[in-house]
Amino acid sequence: MIQVENLTKKYGDHVAVNNASFVVEKGEILGFLGPNGAGKSTVMNIITGYISATEGSVKVDGYDILDDPEEVKSRIGYLPELPPLYGDMTVLEYLDFVSEIKGMDKEDRTEDIERAMNLIRIDNVKERLIRNLSKGYRQRVGLAQAILGNPKVLVLDEPTVGLDPKQIIEIRNLIKDLGQDHTVILSSHILPEVSAVCDRVIIIDKGKIVASDTPENLSRRIGDSSKLMLRVAGPEKRVLKLLGDISGVRQVNSQGSREPDTVDVVVEADKDIDIRKPIFNRLSEAGYPLMMMKPIDLTLEDIFLHVTTEEGEVS
Amino acid sequence: MFAVLKKEMKTYFSSLTGYIFMGFFLILSGIFVSLYNLYTGSPDYNKVLSSINFIFLFLVPVLTMRLMSEEQKQKTDQLLLTSPLSIWDIVLGKYFAAVGVFALTLLITCIYPIILSFFGKLAVAKIIGGYIGFFLLGCAFISIGLFVSSKTDNQVISAVVTFGVLLFIWLLDAIQQGLPTGTVSGIIFAGAIVAIITLFVHSATKNRTVSITTAIIGGAIIAIVYFVNQSVYDAFIINFFGWFSLLQRYEGFAMGVLSLSPIIYYITFSFAFLFLTVRGIDKRRWI
Incomplete structure (x- = not known):
């Protein structure tokens, strides 16, 4: 559905996107993951035709963005980083305007606007001025604007920014639903979001694509170990020794003491072994009560460090 | 194009801009009609139109300062430029919206000559000619304002620069009186123009050969x-x-002379600035 080849964008001497190539299949949800300033928005702006690439080509549904910009643009619904809203319009007026510039027939418009508003649940604010809406509602109006006219491709730049946790879950589910008959590209710097929604993830750093895989494969590649954070009431040296002796444990690190007479420890163990029971048993036998135990999730930083250094080693 | 036109029209009259433009225009033209025609009993309505030329200096910036600047500031240009609309659709939609407000205002001022016609015989053809000229002049000024507005995301800067450019054009006749004549100064001036063009070409292409060729061709033409x-x-x-x-x-129109060349001049002038606006927006995507 979308073919991006050797995309490069330079701002003077600064290279924002460096030779990026990827393909998005029909009906796929692709996640762009990367820190701020990695070039996610730039790639999206090029795909949607807002800015032009210095080199390389973008094809959507077989049409080139430079040769047939109007064909490409009519197939894409775009939610930019900052929702492009007119504060002096009501939600209804705004959606009507958008459906008009998307070239929809007058008869279809009302119905389609109704559909979009119900889907995104902004029906209750449709008569209000956009300027008076909260950040969350603005984001949702922006999303409604993108899905108007039922475009084949949706490009969503950080669609859940500014929403409260309940809305985030709603929007994620909505994107998943949309992914069934749309091709979706979304960007995020939140790892769980991408792994919850996307079929495939592209990690982008300093304008370069450093990894492209399914979320499962990616996390498998990144770690064959799991980490636990413990707080134990007992002397530091004894506790470390006890934990280190458990089979399957690779490494034990003391994190110092945050509560009187306790010690915080990070335990790294093989992923396929559940070491929680042995830890509990061993500590209770020794008479050192376990005050806290929680798994440490891989953060974006971990993945990032891992992927970027891994690539560095290869080259 | 009509979607953008409709939206801009709505914005003019849902904000104060449209009313400010119309209000000031009508008040000022009303004052001049009272002074020139009603009090003195003169039937020469075109004198009013040519006297209120200066109104454009203040009111065109009001009309055009927001057009492109605000879209850039609010990032709504992202919506327009990623929609299936072409840049011409966007620019023409906005231009005709501004021209529409102006035309509507002019239409209201038609009441003045109608009132005057109750008191005596008016030169109808002359007044129509005057109106056509006045309208075209306004359209040309609006195209300048639209162009300036597309160059900045700040409304105030847009308004001030537009005012400056219009003031320069308004003073041009006076400035011309003081300009030097003579072969030497003419050649120096032509050389300066070639130099400016060369600099412009150089900054656009960053190619020494092309720039030098431009300079040589320019010099050759002068010679x-x-x-x-x-x-x-x-x-x-x-x-x-x-x-x-x-x-x-405009002077021809004011005297009731309706000839083709100034009409074509105004239309070409407007088109040139619309073209520059479109090219400017298109070029920005490549930087």
Whole structure:
């Protein structure tokens, strides 16, 4: 559905996107993951035709963005980083305007606007001025604007920014639903979001694509170990020794003491072994009560460090 | 294009801008009609139109300062430029919305000559000619304002620069009086123009060969013209600025002379600025 080849964008001497190539299949949800300033928005702006690439080509549904910009643009619904809203319009007026510039027939418009508003649940604010809406509602109006006219491709730049946790879950589910008959590209710097929604993830750093895989494969590649954070009431040296002796444990690190007479420890163990029971048993036998135990999730930083250094080693 | 036009029209009248433009225009023209026609009993309505030319200086920036600047500031240009609309659709939609508000205002002022016609016989054809000229002049000014507005995301800067440019054009006739004449100054001025063009080409292409070629071609043209027809340079500076003198062309209309060349001049002038606006927006995507 979308073919991006050797995309490069330079701002003077600064290279924002460096030779990026990827393909998005029909009906796929692709996640762009990367820190701020990695070039996610730039790639999206090029795909949607807002800015032009210095080199390389973008094809959507077989049409080139430079040769047939109007064909490409009519197939894409775009939610930019900052929702492009007119504060002096009501939600209804705004959606009507958008459906008009998307070239929809007058008869279809009302119905389609109704559909979009119900889907995104902004029906209750449709008569209000956009300027008076909260950040969350603005984001949702922006999303409604993108899905108007039922475009084949949706490009969503950080669609859940500014929403409260309940809305985030709603929007994620909505994107998943949309992914069934749309091709979706979304960007995020939140790892769980991408792994919850996307079929495939592209990690982008300093304008370069450093990894492209399914979320499962990616996390498998990144770690064959799991980490636990413990707080134990007992002397530091004894506790470390006890934990280190458990089979399957690779490494034990003391994190110092945050509560009187306790010690915080990070335990790294093989992923396929559940070491929680042995830890509990061993500590209770020794008479050192376990005050806290929680798994440490891989953060974006971990993945990032891992992927970027891994690539560095290869080259 | 009509979607953008409709939206801009709505914005003019849902904000104060449209009313401010119309209000000031009607008040000022009303004052002049009272002074020139009603009190003195003169039937010469065109005198009013040519006297209120200066109104454009203040009111065109009001009309055009927001058009493109606000879209850039609010990032809503992202919506327009990623929609299936072409840049021409967007620019023309906005231009015709501003022209529409202006035309609507002019239509209201038609009441004045109608009132005057109760008191005596008016030269109807002359007034129509005057209106056509006045309208075209306004359209040309609006195209300048639209162009300036597309160059900045700040409304205030847009308004001030538009005012400055219009003031320059308005003063052009007076400035022309003081410009030097003579072959030498004409050639120096032509050389300066070639230098500016060369600099512009160089900054656009960053290619030394192209820039030098441009300079050589420019120099050659100056030399050829000098040997073929030296008298061209005598009044070259004055003529050069004369090309931009919008008001000079209006004088014919004010006297009731309706000729084709100033009409084409105004339309070309407007089109040139619309073209520059479109190219400017298109070019920004490549930077």
